[in-house]
Amino acid sequence: DTGVSQDPRHKITKRGQNVTFRCDPISEHNRLYWYRQTLGQGPEFLTYFQNEAQLEKSRLLSDRFSAERPKGSFSTLEIQRTEQGDSAMYLCASRGGTGYATEAFFGQGTRLTVV
């Protein structure tokens, strides 16, 4: 399978714990995005990498959130001191090239539940 892969698919954690999610993009794609989606809403942008550089972060990304893409390949999203409001589907997408018309492909997401 050469699509976008996310791990884990599901995560249940207690409030206050730290969690880390992983995204493996399509191998030749240099652009990687993280989105968050809550029930009944469309995906909301969190952050964007081009290769290893984090080019943009949403104001939704509080200081408890951090993302990395150390070698321009896989990426991790860490949430520290989780809160119940962090419960959501976390989606990763990748795009190749640099143009606006290139297509973005999504992984299956990580469903986070904070109890």
Next chain:
Amino acid sequence: TQLLEQSPQFLSIQEGENLTVYCNSSSVFSSLQWYRQEPGEGPVLLVTVVTGGEVKKLKRLTFQFGDARKDSSLHITAAQPGDTGLYLCAGANSGNTPLVFGKGTRLSVIA
């Protein structure tokens, strides 16, 4: 901030009916993508439109990009239960800006 408004928010129809969902913005987008998402899964890309007035067909689905590149529509002919899902539109401008999503249209096709 660029916003995409999708309508209707919910749509429930009988198998065999036709339907149209809309994606509107006050901003111009260089390209627009349509996705379909099933519960618990990530969005799956259906089509990308880039030229004002462009029409693309994917079997029973017809996508149109508005002449001014501010709006788009998705028309489904003879809907089937397998078409059930959340339909999302997403707009992009430069290659260095992220996709902006609408809230989606949740379609339910009843057999």
